Amino acid sequence: MKVRQVSVFLENKSGRLYEVCRCLADAGVNIRALSIAETADYGVLRLIVSDPAKAIQVMTENAFTVSETEVIAVEVPDEPGGLASVLAPLYDANVNIEYLYCFVEKSGKSAIVVFRVEQLDEAIRALQGGGYTVMREEDVYRI
Amino acid sequence: MDYFNPVEAWERERxxxxxxxxxxxxxxxxxxxVPFYRERLDEAGFEPxxxxxLEDLERLPFTYKDDLRDNYPFGLFAVPMRDIVxxxxxxxTTGKSTVVGYTADDIQVWADLVARTIVAAGGTADDVVHVSYGYGLFTGGLGLHYGVEKMGATALPxxxxxxxxxxxxxxxxxxxILCCTPSYALNIAEVMIEMGVGRSQVKLKSGILGAEPWSDEMRRQIEEELAISAHDIYGLSEVVGPGVSIECSEKNGLHVFEDSFIPEVIDPESGRVLPPGERGELVFTNINKEGLALIRYRTRDISRLFHEPCPCGRTHVRMERITGRTDDMLIIRGVNxxxxxVEMVLMQVPGLAPHYQLVVDRVENLDVLEVQVEVSPEMFSDEIKRLEELEKRIRDEVQSYLGVSVRVRLMEPRSIQRSEGKAIRVIDKRKI
Known part of the structure; x- marks a missing residue:
């Protein structure tokens, strides 16, 4: 139920994003989803990839500062109100969301929301209780 | 509480x-x-x-390391060579060596000072003192050695x-009792483990450690790994050698033996004596030495003085452990x-890589100091707010220590230039 997200520390200078992506490409790691949070000096690149262990290994070898975080991926209908409805059970369960990002699944029928929350288990219970599909790890890497 | 010499607890007035x-x-x-001092004192308008x-001290001229070098080797000695023993x-390594000389009485006074340090670190005549400082031209080994013999313990040279x-x-x-540098103490602890020597096989109870700067974090590590009480000892050959000051059982500053040296803390730029408690350059005046006595010797070591009474009963003023050197001083918005x-502060933040750099610039006529620190995997978080907390923590600690506002910039590992020899720590971009 928990998905491994790989995060990378990047200084705000030209070419760094390219270098991370190149490094993953050379290792044959596919990027499924990504988001970037930035400040004036640096950014944090968050990635869902086909093979998190391999991604961490090659990035560490290439001297990037990397960490792994557990997140939750939920399938929601790709239609108006889709995201709002999935947030309702989390709100009711008092789960605080640190950040989230979304991407549209290949078929185009549903969207996938990646949540980073403090209380992972409560969040999973609340979402399942609300009838949502919390995606299995392997399925997310395979999207 | 035991002292070696009653003078350690004399009341202030006496x-x-x-x-x-x-x-x-x-x-x-x-x-x-000494012709050199006659000239300097004449210039300052002083006569016998x-x-x-004691307030007259601050009007006396300073003595610098270069003065010793300029008068190499024996030019500042105040007695004929036949009296030097x-x-x-x-x-x-950084120039001509500085040479110091002692009379027979000086050797006795010095041994007494070192004996006081050993007793302050818990030593008695029953102790076996393991002296791992180098014996030779360096003052460490022989300095400790004579002190051990003076207080009656057993010296292992x-x-x-x-x-x-x-x-x-x-x-x-x-x-x-182990006497060596703090880093060597840690080395000994490692070798003990390698050799399979357990803590129960050694009788160590305390350490008299010095001759290099160290932190409280390092003290904690030494005390834990060797199961000893670690005491900081300070000294420099120009002034006497080891035995200028020592930490007592309180470990809250080092007592300077004022009956032999008068310490002052000055602003290294202006030369003015700073108010009590402020950090600046330590300056010592020898008042109980015959062979070589220096007036207001500029140590270049950064410290401050505590005049409050110490619970141990010693009345002599305490100095803070050395927190830096003036050699690479920067002036930021008028603050030294x-x-x-900065390194001392950073070393106390867990998980911080030891690589940092200071960048000074002048933006709109205002000096800006940026502390660049590499982010190690232990400190890294996927949440910006955690990184910002880290930045804030470093900034607050550095600011409260330096008394000047700084900007902290987190950097990728290995992005700060490595140097083969002495690391380049400061980049000054100011065009003045």
Whole structure:
């Protein structure tokens, strides 16, 4: 139920994003989803990839500062109100969301929301209780 | 509480009387005996008998390391060579070595000072003192050695190196007090583990550690790994060698033996004496030495003085452990900043890589100090707010220590330039 997200520390200078992506490409790691949070000096690149262990290994070898975080991926209908409805059970369960990002699944029928929350288990219970599909790890890497 | 010498607990007034009497005698004697000092004192308008109070000290001229070098080797000695019984010298890696000389009485006074440090660190006549400071021109080994003999414990003149043999003898001879640099103490702890020597096989109870700067974090590590009480000892050959000051059982500053040295803390730029409690350059005046006595010697070490009474009962003023050197001082918006102080602060933040750099720039006529720190995997978080908390923590600690606002910039690992020799810690972009 928990998905491994790989995060990378990047200084705000030209070419760094390219270098991370190149490094993953050379290792044959596919990027499924990504988001970037930035400040004036640096950014944090968050990635869902086909093979998190391999991604961490090659990035560490290439001297990037990397960490792994557990997140939750939920399938929601790709239609108006889709995201709002999935947030309702989390709100009711008092789960605080640190950040989230979304991407549209290949078929185009549903969207996938990646949540980073403090209380992972409560969040999973609340979402399942609300009838949502919390995606299995392997399925997310395979999207 | 035990002292080696009753003078350590003399009341302030009596101690100050002795200091004044000795200061006056020293200045008068140097005026007559050392041409260099006669010239300097003349320039400052001082004549024999002019020192009337301890406040007169701050009007006396400074002595610099270069003065010792310019008068190499024996030019500042205040007695004829026939009265000098021992010479020590610094290694001279950064220039000509500095040479110091002692009369027979000086050796006795020095031994008494070192004996006080050993007793302050818990030593008694029953102890076996393992001296791993180098014996030779360096003052460390012989300085400690004479102090041990003076207070009646057993001296093991190990000198440095051959750590396995050090550990073997520590076990066989039952060493109870270890004297060496803090980093060597950690090295010994590692070798003990390698050799399979358990803590129960050695009798160590305390350490008298010095000759290099160290932090409380390092003390904690040494005390834990060797199961000893670690005491910081301070000294420099120009002033006497080890035995200028020592931490008592309180470990809250080092007592400076004021009956032999008068310490001052000055602003290294202006030369003015700073108010009590402020950090600046330590300056020492010898008032109980014959062979070589220096007036207001500029140590370049950064410290401050605590005049509050110490629970141990010693009345002599305490100095803060050395937190930096003035050699690489920066002036930021009028505040003196020492890169080594930034390092001390950073070393106390867990998980921080030891690589940092200071970048100084002038933006709209205002100096800006940026502390660049590499982010290690242990500190990294996927949440910006955690990284910002880290930045804030570093910024707050550095600011409160330096007294000047700084900007902290987190950097990728290995992005700060590595140097083969001395690391480049400061980039000054100001165009003045």
């Amino acid at each position: 101690l100050d009387d002795l200091k004044l009497q000795r200061l006056r005698a020293t200045v008068d004697r140097l005026y007559e005996a 008998g002019d020192v009337k109070s 021992r010479v020590h010298a610094s290694s001279g 190990m000198s440095g190196g051959n750590t396995k043999r050090q550990v073997r003898m520590m076990v066989d001879f039952g060493s109870t 900043v020492f890169p080594s102080q």
